[in-house]
Amino acid sequence: MIGPSMIGSVAIEAVQMGFVLLAAPGLVGIVRAVKARLLRREGPPLIQPYRQLARLLGKEVVLAHNASWLFRTAPYLILALTWAAASVVPTFSTHIIFARLGDLIVITALLGAARFLLALAGLDIGTSFGGIGASREVMFASLAEPAMLMIVVTLAIAAGSTQLSSIAAFMLSPALGLRISLAFALIALGIVALAENGRIPFDNPATHLELTMVHEAMVLEYSGRHLAMIELAAALKLLLMISIIVCIFFPFGLGGMGAAGFLTGLASYAAKLGIAAVLLGIFEVSIAKMRIFRVPELLGAGLMLGLLATLLLYVSRSL
Amino acid sequence: MGLGFDIAHMLAGLMVLASLLLLYQDRLTALINVLRLHGLILALAVAWQAHIQSAPELFVSAAIALLVKALVIPGALDRIVERLGIHRSVETVGGIGLTMFAGMALVALSLRVMLPVTAGADPVSRQDIALALSVVLIGLLVMVTRRNALGQVAGFLSLENGIDLAAAGARGMPLVVELSVAFSVLIAFIVIGIFLFRIRERFDTVDLAALEAFRGERR
């Protein structure tokens, strides 16, 4: 098994894992910058998220008296799970060594595991904010995850696989016509991605001390390096969801071989990330945050879209 | 056929008539009198059967019938009525007309049931058994339509008379005497029961409604 191709895959994997970790805060920076520009504000510089992480790492950790071991280990595990999930997604090349470790369902589950820990950590100190965040988070997730899986079903029927690399290959193949169900799936996936990352209209990542907040309420008690891990994991998750979307629906430049293909892939991936960040910024500025109990309706719509996409797929296939 | 059959037939028919009379009565004393008549006819019928079947043991049966059913029991019932001072009219369920009609229907039913199935039997038994069934059914009807314990006893007695008649009519049936003795014991128990259970003392009346205030579980 160990041959040149394997060494290449390992190398690509290493590059990818490093790249995503490094690029994630930058992506957040771009989104923030775009939003600030659109609101005619100066806005922070693009490297502000990196600075923030560095400052957090340098600070001492303030732990509540009754924090348990779970509270202290959770940040690392959350980061690790998110990072592991990211390492399975083909971002700029399908030839990554971990591609076979799991499919889209596994990725969803890894993110689910991270969320599980985060919600527990939110409950650990026993504050009302932690509880609010955790309970709302699991409510969102309980609808977002099925929606995600319905998208997987649609893709699996269309592409005959749940493996991201196979799906990407299918999307690149000329056999693909324009399918209404794939459009539905894209919309649904967009909804899920926004929900998963706690973006507007689901949650506002920029707020604190607001009763509607979700993610920030859970991590309220974290500080220092723990908070840094969690912030990094959150940024990574955003990047991950965007990566999944582009990998499935815009897999251009993904299939290349050799050094040239590798470089094209990397460049196109970076470009795609940038475009996605700008679009996200524009979207967030142009829409208001929802009331918390309107959220399930939107997520439910996502779930229904996923199911509808599956059913429509039969129609378009039987034509 | 012949005279033997005609007389047997007539006696059996008279029993049905007496049963219908029983159904018609709504006064206790009259009821007991009809019962006496019923027993008497039974005794005659059984004796006649003994004669035409030349079965001497049936004479014993007839004698028992005469003694117990025509004399002792009606007499005992009379004494109960007297001793317990029961009000004399018997409350019946449904009008007399309706019950009479039902009685007629029962006679028809029993003929319809019995006559076809006894085609193989000899004619004396045949008419006997058919009419006996009428008597039995009417006896049951009497029991069902009388609210008074004595009325029910009367019904039961006539029912038994019907069965006696059937037993006597079944030619050569063994154990008839034993059966009629056993039956007499049963009836005697019923009558004694009214005394023995001191229904009068405990319940003030022989009317079943009072007795049934103590039906199970309603405490």
Added chain:
Amino acid sequence: MIALAAVLGVPLAAAFLLSFIAGYRLSARINGLASFVSFAGSLLFLVHRPAPGALFLVDDLNIVFIVLNCFVGFTTSLFSAGYIGHELESGKLTPASLRFYYAMYQLMLFCMSLALIAANIGLMWVAVELATLSTVMMVGIYRTHEAIEAAWKYFILGSVGIALALFGTILVYLAAHPVIGEGAQGMLWTALLAHAWKFDPALLDTAFVFLLLGYGTKIGLVPMHAWLPDAHAEGPTPISAVLSGLLLNVALYALLRFKILLAACPGAIAPGPLMIALGLASTLLAALMLYRRRDIKRLFAYSSIEQMGIIVFSFGVAGPLGNLAGLLQMTMHSLTKSAIFFSVGHVAQVKGTQRMAEMGGLTESHPLLGWTLVAGVIAIAGLPPFGLFTSEFLVVSSSFSRAPLLTAILVLGLLLSFGALLLRLGKIAFGPVRGETAPVRASSAPIFAHLALVLTAGLWLPPPLVAWFRHAASLLG
């Protein structure tokens, strides 16, 4: 001959003797001894059967009933020794009525054995009638309003039933008459059965209607059942045990005999549908009645009606398995129900009442009584490891493929009745302790003996026993 003397003669003699003995201990001993002798005598039938005669007949069918009859009679006599002692102490019975009780007890056993062993349908009828009379006496022995009402109801309904049965018997004779001719032969089982194929089927049908209703009254089939619950509830508990465990069986036996006769006559209607209909009606109605019972003995009396319904249903469905199941169910029910009544009798004595509202937590206050009651109810519900499971298994599984809808109704009845019994059991045997908690001198041997037999039958049925039951079942057609 010895066996016959033991089974019939001893009880009769004992009845006579006991009517003169006033001492409680002595009469209890004589009662137990006499019952034991007749039980031992009945066992003799197993090894040697008397030749069928004009009066007595012992064959494969009734030997099951006879042995069972004598056994339960014996264990009940043991139970009643302790039970009646308590009744004397508590003043519910007077020494005079005690003498009456023991004499009647033996007389009752005699009548029932006679009914089972009689070779002549007339003699059988007389025996059943006498058994009715003697049990009526026993039911009314407390002389309370309720007891007399119950006895009176029993008496009237029983008498009407008995009268109908006699009419049916006469009709059978009439059917036999043209074939067999006059005389005693026309009422003899063996002769009847041998010539049944020549009888007029229409007449036999009519006869069966009367016999079914007549003896069905004594079996406690709906709608003739009304006497049964009150008679069980108001009489002394040993009599309840005997009624449920024995008397119902005797009437059932009589019905089965006539069923065989019908089966042997090719043109006659199959008695199955009638029996199935009455069986189902009994099961369903009794199951519903269980829900509103407040008196513990009445509760189990209704359960007897339900069980009789199952048994009659099973015989109605017939077939080799159906009949076998019916016989097995009947045997197991006798043993189980009498064991339940033994427990219930002690419970009622200790609590001083039969009202279930005043009982509770028996497994805590009286573990022995409580757990045997639990075991009894489990057994009567047809759950393993008890023998009724085996028979209900056979009843339901063998009849479902033949009559699916009817069996479904039966199953509904089973479920309903179990629901009701369990509801009561939960409150009586478990939950907080209610009522008196004084210890009880329970005669536990009869209870354990019965339950052990039922348990053994659930785990293992001796092959000879089953072979014998199968033969009896094959007689039933």
Added chain:
Amino acid sequence: MILVLLAGTAVLLALALAGAVVKGQGRSLYAIASFVAFLSAILALVSLPARPETLVLPLGLPWLGWHFRLDPLSAFFLLVVDLGAASSSLFAIGYGRHEAEPGRVLPFFPLFLAALQLVVLAADAFSFLFSWELMSLASWALVLVQHRDRESIRAGYVYLVMALLSGLALLLCFGLLAGASGSYAFSAMRLAHPAPGLAVLALLLALIGTGAKAGLVPLHAWLPLAHPAAPSQVSALMSGVMTKVAVYAFLRIAFTLLPIPPAWAGLLVTALGGITAVLGVLYALMQHDLKRLLAYHTVENIGIIFIGIGLAMVFRAAGGEEAAAALALTAALFHVLNHSLFKSLLFFGAGAVDRATGTRDMERGGGLIHRMPQTAFFFLIGCAAISALPPLNGFVSEWLTFQAILLGPGLPAWGPKIIIPVAGALLALAASLAAACFVKAFGITFLGRPRSREAAEAAETDRFSLSAMGILAVLCFLAGIFPAAVINAFAPVSRALLGAAMPGQSHLPWGTIIPVAAARSSYDGSAIFLLILAVTVLAVAGARRLAAHAVRRAPAWDCGFPDPRPVTQYTATSFAEPIRRVFGPIIFGAASIVRMPPPGATAPAEIETALHDRLWEIFYDPVAAAVARLADAANHLQFLTIRRYLFFVFAALVMLLFALALQR
């Protein structure tokens, strides 16, 4: 082999007898039971790939005997049974010390174990039902251990009635299969070829009979009542093992005794499974009794298992889809094993909490992670496993089920095309709700601050209980990271049932599972675990290298308004409130009344939430009401006059005579 296994069962029966007489807490009794069950488990594992063995004992009906058969299916379920039995007996060595009335537990516990083993080994209708009912009875007695409790009695009542319903349905089913001749041995039933209509009827009866025992909605109502009422080692057995025995019974009947049922039957099972899964978890979310919550989760997991079984039936009926059927069946079997492991673990944890705090009410828990760290850790593993989080075992089986679902749309018929993806959506919904529910279960019970004095003073449980939990946690973990080994071990079962197995996974590196094709989907449990481990090490190392090490303990921040009173924490009820608001109106008919004081007033605001158990209202209340009405109506018959009773006799006679007259 089978003789040895039965000897083990006999030892357990002997223990049951000993339990009836022994005084004390019966620790040695539990120890022996644990040992025997452990040996049986090993034997079962060994005999999984072996050839079937049969044995007939001269018990029960003489012409039938008690047939026993050890084939791969029974060996697999025997393994599940004995794993559960061994661990719960081990747990009980410690846990049983606290039993107030051991006399009510000791005779029935070994009896229950023995009955469970017998059901799986039985090979004729009689011995099967015998053991089946015995299993119900023994567990019923155990449910009634807290017999003074009104709730316990009610639970026992509902339980046993449903158990009898289940037994009777199975009895009818076997009656159909055996026919009038009464060929009750399974080997004879296999050879009989019932008419298609009868076969479907038998299947439906089997579904009712086993569904009522397994807890398929709407026959599940007894389960959340009965399971929590029993002592915890018994709850674990009832939830983890007994429901699996019901699954076994369904597989036995549907796959080996009946001819291949039509596809719609499989779809029905799938749909029921999906509905059961979602409703089970939604009801679980609404609970605040920890054990009842776990019991509702059993309902959910049974739903997941039945989805797998239903899919296997659909694929089997389609013909030519053996591989897909084998995948679905393997998924179901894997989930059977998994659920028995983690549900036992969770019930043990709940039992330990119950003993430590004296309550199962989560609202009185909190902060136990500090007082009972080991229990908390094991419980967390169980929570993660049941929430289907990688790399634990629960994820593997749900992933496999999902892979089977994804094959459904490939079938030509439209029924499966539509119903199977919907079942997939239900499964996904159930899985994510389960995660939500276990965040709640663990978070409210173990995290936060203690909500009661008992919780604040709780002590860690004993070492037997801990070791039982530890062993199960390790097994959950191992099954999660070496799924290929587990799947290979199941191969004989699906070969025996379907004639095909999932393709062997042993030749793949890293113990990867590839259900259909590498390009389609794959999962590598051990690699994922190693990846997570490596990345975690990397993150921790990175943080050590880069970050400041200083840690300061301080009061909680809580946005600057910390309130030391524990009542300010989220409770189980408030945690579930968002989900209740989403699903409540439809499923529970939930209604909340909020009473706000007028502005300026200092009175507290009040909220009142009423939930309806709609399933109970739809399926059970009408039955109960109908029975009550009928019983009331019938009860009038007790109070009639003699004359009326005579009238009944008279009417019956006249009617029958009429019938006779009309007949001719």
